[in-house]
Amino acid sequence: MKRKAFLIDITECVGCGACYEACKEQNNLPQTSDDPLRDSLSDKTYTIVEQRGDFFVRRMCQHCEDPTCVSVCPVGAFTKTEVGAVLYDESKCLGCRYCMQACPFQIPRYEWGSVKPRVQKCIMCYDRVKNGELPACAEACPTGATLFGDRDEMIEIAKQRLAENPEKYYQHIYGLEEVGGTSVLYISPVPFEELGFNTKLLKTALPNFTHEALAKIPTLVTVGGVLLTGFYWLTNRKNEIAREKFEEKKKQNLRGEE
């Protein structure tokens, strides 16, 4: 199956919260607020709608192409599936929360009050998408502000809209290149920093940063091991020679006494 993606067009969002309600229902999440505009992401809320001036912005996991959470998890509890959904397996998780610390979008949420805590976030309705259905939130969206489909197609649509209505859109597709690309794309009428997006993100996928450090390990171990053994051998050799000389002299002395 092809890589999927969301396209969220902020100009079309009316802040009705249908996506929020649909997500709660689909994932059996308890009610946390009557008003989706007042709620925040939590272990019980995978998506929210934020009001920013005159605009409404959906927030959810970006399902990065090379996800930081996947790369940092020591036990591989996070995985990127073939459709692009980033999933979490609680049976592997240690609860180290490195995924939360490392996610550039500050998405994963934790069950802080639980003695068997899980990390929670949007799962792109993987079971539905796998079967060719739309995610619950995309299906529920009455205005088409949340679109869902093949990532290539979504990018095409976004580009088309930017090109056809240059006065309506700020000329940037958020998520196309940020941290190496994500499976949630945004287009907006205003610059993204005005909507609270992190616009300082690099274009490289973050796992590259640690990859460089990790790649040095084999060299470090081999070179280090050889050097240390060498040093040990050298410094000990000196002592050994000293000892031999000492013994030699001792013998000579003994002989001399005789």
Next chain:
Amino acid sequence: MERLLKPTFWKVVGTVIFVLGLYTIYLRFTGGLAAVTNLNDHFPWGLWIGFDILCGVGMAAGGFTLCAIVYIFNIKKFKPIIRPTILTAFLGYLLVILALLIDLGRPWAIWHAIIMWNPRSVMFEVAWCVMLYTTVLFLEFSPVILERFKVEKLLKIIRGITIPLVILGILLSTLHQSSLGALYLIVPSKMHPLWYSTNLPWFFYLSAIGVGCAMIIFESYLSAKAFKKNLEFDLVSDVGRWIVVVMSAYLTWRFMDLLLNDKLNLLFVNSIETYLFWLEIIIGAIIPIILLAQPRIRLNRVGLFVSACFVIGGFLLNRLNVSVTSLQASSGVSYFPSVYEIIITLFLVTLGVTIFNLAVQYLPVYEKTKETIPIEFEVISDDELKTEPATK
């Protein structure tokens, strides 16, 4: 026994901390992390990672520094303090593991790292380093226990593999000290630029060597006081000289790094980060370098000890700055550890000191080390050679 039970001020304080600590652990395992910590979704790592893990591991750096000095560079005069130093490192790692068990959300799954591999993860590397290095430290310390209970056969085997063990230990701590810095390489956009650097692993490594030396001084001074073992202290003045070298290299590199990345202007911004950065640099590097560069202070017991304390203080501040201060602004929340978090940290420190004291009383930690050092022959220094009457 009677002496053990006699109450003193520190014993009372220790007992109180101990009881509070156990109570906090009870709360933690019945109510989750929310019941005892100020951590939240925006600030998932706090004092426990910053102090108990990052600093704990750093303080254990004396172990590998001294092992390298004694076994690899063959500076045998440090032999008498190798046992207490290895004991400290071993205890340090045990406490780090205990801290992890408290901090991890699902501690019963801690062994998963053994069979569920993600070699792309720095945390995976850290997990393996902790497991392997703790084992190595245990083996390195085991002769002390084996001697005490006279298990000759095992003792022989362990002594036979000392050098490979030491080399393995040095490599593992090199990896581990630096990988703790590497943990933060993944958050370039979250960390304050005064601390974020692609050289973080090196900075962590160098400062660990610096603090390793400082810990050697620190321990020698305290054990000389506490256990009336005078001989160790005379050895360690040289270590002060090394601190000057290591910390100067560290200081130069950090400022070069700021210079090359066009960050020097950040040093004069009026912000809490700037102040804490300067504090860390001044306490941890500049002051001790100035102090220890003077023979007068280096050769003075108290002077040496105080300088070592500066290095350690600066080190602690650096690790806390990396793990807490530098991430504060981007998190959007302000984090300060809860009383319970502080209690657990004190609890771990108290536990460490108590076990160390008990070990020193019941095991031959400070025993004359002549036979116990597993090398095939006694080393004869050039001086001895000259003074030996046979050579006349």
